[in-house]
Amino acid sequence: MKKKILIFALSALFLFVVSGCSLNHSKPESAATPDSNKLKVAVSFQAMKGLTEAIGKDHITVESVIPDGSEPHNFQPTVKNLMALHNAKLFIYNGFGLENAWLNKVTNAASDNKDLVLVEASKGGKPLLLNTPEYKGKNVDDPHFWVSINGSELEAKNIKDALVKADPKNKADYEKNYQTFYNELESLKKEYSKKFADSKRKDFVTGHAAFGYLAKDFGLEQKSISDALLSGEPSAKKLKELTDYCKKNQVTTIFVEDMVSPKVSETLAKEVNAKAVKIYTLESSPDKLSYIDALRYDLEQIYKSLN
Ligand SMILES: [Zn+2]
Structure with missing residues (x-):
């Protein structure tokens, strides 16, 4: 029963966050x-x-x-x-x-x-x-x-x-x-090909399935709360499967993106006793990091989560 309530709360939270996110996070373009x-x-x-x-x-x-x-x-x-x-x-x-x-x-x-x-x-x-x-x-x-x-x-x-x-x-x-x-x-590519080849595990969990190509580059597997096209809120069934997967496989990290349902990722992390760690999809500007530095940050965080 408790699980059902949690899944429901996660779904409701997702709806709330998705519908509110573009307003809350809109930043004006700089007037260069x-x-x-x-x-x-x-x-x-x-x-x-x-x-x-x-x-x-x-x-x-x-x-x-x-x-x-x-x-x-x-x-x-x-x-x-x-x-x-x-x-x-x-x-x-x-x-x-x-x-x-x-x-x-x-x-x-x-x-x-x-x-x-x-x-x-x-x-x-x-x-x-x-x-x-x-x-x-x-x-x-x-x-x-x-x-x-x-x-x-x-x-x-x-x-x-x-x-x-x-x-x-x-x-x-x-x-x-x-x-x-x-x-x-x-x-x-050279540095992380070696690191990931030696990694203990190969799977990582994100909020939004934006890392399919990156995973493929390095022979990793991405699991996520929301699909790649953000085509709707995740089903209760999908959330339950992911929660069970994380528990069963002792996933230690849930990655959180800026614009896509960060609260849902954070709640999942809490539920499965994992850390919530920020990751960049580069869909919004990656704080003060350059493009390469944001990719390097992502790779390093994924690597840490696998070992
Ligand atoms: Zn995306």
């Missing part, structure tokens, strides 16, 4: 003064901003359609959100279905900007196909390509190529910045 000499780039959400800034650095200004602090899975941009498209040279989006619900609005919003080039950052990548009960027998692409080493390497390369094409005079800098970024990712 645009420098007329810089290449103007619009992106769909924060992870694209992080990747683009890592390659473009001082040569570009980047504005995000989805404001920092709003989760990108169920977002519908307003006319105001789409303002950045009027004078941008590039619009960089993730792809793998993430922006499908509103991508047609981009061309409409930029009808006065015929030169706007659309760049699909995940182009050429192989999507992970999801087929869990939430999707009722349909295969859907996992969009979280950016939360991985291989994914962010490819996305950074596609972004670099687009910047070079749009602004060839700064080609040497874009190439150099990309090479530095790539080398750092490769050294992370």
Whole structure:
């Protein structure tokens, strides 16, 4: 009986947190003064901003359609959100279905900007196909390509190529910045491939299933409260299975994301006697960390949880 009440409380809490989260966490975009000499780039959400800034650095200004602090899975941009498209040279989006619900609005919003080039950052990548009960027998692409080493390497390369094409005079800098970024990712890959190969266990539990590609990069297994597309509140059955799984397998850590039901993860952690530890999906800006540092933080926290 006690368990039933707990599961009910978790479900109710999830609803409450999901419905309130985008309001509570909305932060205004910074009002950076645009420098007329810089290449103007619009992106769909924060992870694209992080990747683009890592390659473009001082040569570009980047504005995000989805404001920092709003989760990108169920977002519908307003006319105001789409303002950045009027004078941008590039619009960089993730792809793998993430922006499908509103991508047609981009061309409409930029009808006065015929030169706007659309760049699909995940182009050429192989999507992970999801087929869990939430999707009722349909295969859907996992969009979280950016939360991985291989994914962010490819996305950074596609972004670099687009910047070079749009602004060839700064080609040497874009190439150099990309090479530095790539080398750092490769050294992370090397370091953590060894660490995870020697890890005692291979499974980790998150609030939102955003780490499928990262898990695949390193031969790990992700369990989560909410599905990858945040397609609804988790069922009582799923919460019970996860609670039982954590107890049976003595899971020591439940990872908590900023924007997706942090209270549910924290409650689960308490129930199964585990620590609640923050993890970054890069869907909002990762506090004060750079893109690479946020990935490194995630990998280190996952590693610690496995040993
Ligand atoms: Zn996500």
